[in-house]
Amino acid sequence: MSNSFSVVVWSKKGCHYCTEVKEYLNNHNIAYQDIDVTNDDDRRDILDIKYGVRHVPVVEIGKGEVYEAVTKVGIQYVQEAIDRIKKEKDSLLS
Template sequence: MANEVSVVVWSKEGCSYCNEVKEYLMEQNIAYKTVDVKDHDEFRDILDTKYGVRHVPVVEIGEGGVYKGVTEVGLEHLKAALQGVPV
């Protein structure tokens, strides 16, 4: 049985790059969950601990309990990370 892929978008309201990521995922029919970091510095602390960044968007793609984070801004980075992932 294949592992289910999970996609989490760390974002904040009003972020144009975040909206671009979400729109792309919707266009590709990729389900995702959102973590809104606005007014939540503790969430940015988590990003800093996990990936060494405090900015958004960060997209986490997980399969079988193992996640990788896309921290670079730009859809080309997300598209590359999604290649070969059965979403």
């Protein structure tokens, strides 16, 4: 699985929404890095500082200067962000 962009999923064990996001990415052959916050409040602190949230999943999607974090829960928000990143990447290549 190779992307033209990077994906990081902040998740925790037992989180239905986190599992849904990772299954979606796997089903679409989108490679990602998983950061598990289950037993690590310091990682939740990072999410709070970066995005003002302590919940998961948070999905970070980026390529070069084009970067976006999805903090809303729902696959549609992840897909919209991926589509925007791909579009931005394509417009930079034109």
